[in-house]
Amino acid sequence: MMRIGHGYDVHRLVSGRRLVLGGVEIPWHFGLMGHSDADVLLHAICDAVLGAVGEGDIGRHFPDSDPAYKGIDSRKLLAETLAIAARRGFRVGNLDATIIAQRPKLAPYIGAMVETIAALCQVDIRQVNIKATTTEELGFAGRGEGIAAHAVVLMAEVDIGAELDV
Numbered sequence: 001m002m003r004i005g006h007g008y009d010v011h012r013l014v015s016g017r018r019l020v021l022g023g024v025e026i027p028w029h030f031g032l033m034g035h036s037d038a039d040v041l042l043h044a045i046c047d048a049v050l051g052a053v054g055e056g057d058i059g060r061h062f063p064d065s066d067p068a069y070k071g072i073d074s075r076k077l078l079a080e081t082l083a084i085a086a087r088r089g090f091r092v093g094n095l096d097a098t099i100i101a102q103r104p105k106l107a108p109y110i111g112a113m114v115e116t117i118a119a120l121c122q123v124d125i126r127q128v129n130i131k132a133t134t135t136e137e138l139g140f141a142g143r144g145e146g147i148a149a150h151a152v153v154l155m156a157e158v159d160i161g162a163e164l165d166v
């Protein structure tokens with residue numbers, strides 16, 4: 001069986017914070033505000049995975065009231081999210097995501113994001129697609145007030161027989 005999930009997240013851009021997207025640190029004079037490292041792309045992917053397997057959302061599993069998650073590397077949140085999906089018998093089939101950011105230019109970092117996410121998901125890089133778009137200076141993203149991300153993931157049910165090659 002295959003199950004689809006969608007995730008969306010937004011974080012505010014501020015000075016004095018790192019900009020981390022898809023597990024990749026990007027040199028920029030603003031960063032994203034959040035309880036964690038505020039990796040808006042990985043958060044959208046977590047929500048897509050959780051949605052696909054009927055496990056609610058990121059805030060339910062990793063509440064921002066819990067000091068355990070203060071400053072946490074969101075790669076750890078995605079790894080734990082994928083473990084939740086695996087316990088339900090699902091793994092990533094493919095995923096597609098869009099980062100909505102007026103600036104900085106993200107194209108030079110997309111390859112590293114794909115590699116990071118594919119490694120976490122234990123899939124080939126061809127199963128992960130990451131895109132970036134501006135909003136032509138319209139809205140909060142266009143004004144540089146924040147960055148948003150959408151993710152869609154198809155989760156595939158693990159065939160235990162096939163995994164064990166029986």
Ligand SMILES: Nc1ccn([C@@H]2O[C@H](COP(=O)(O)O)[C@@H](O)[C@H]2O)c(=O)n1
Pocket residue numbers: 100101102103104105106107108132133134135136
């Ligand atoms: N922060 C961004 C936004 C966009 N890109 C790349 O530029 C292309 C054109 O963007 P439009 O918003 O004008 O459609 C887009 O397809 C991305 O390849 C980027 O690198 N960083």
Ligand SMILES: C[C@@]1(CO)OP(=O)(O)OP(=O)(O)OC[C@H]1O
Pocket residue numbers: 009010033034035036037038039043058059060062063064065066069070
């Ligand atoms: C990721 C968590 C972790 O506490 O905190 P934030 O970095 O604030 O990110 P958000 O996208 O608001 O999701 C809530 C939390 O799960």
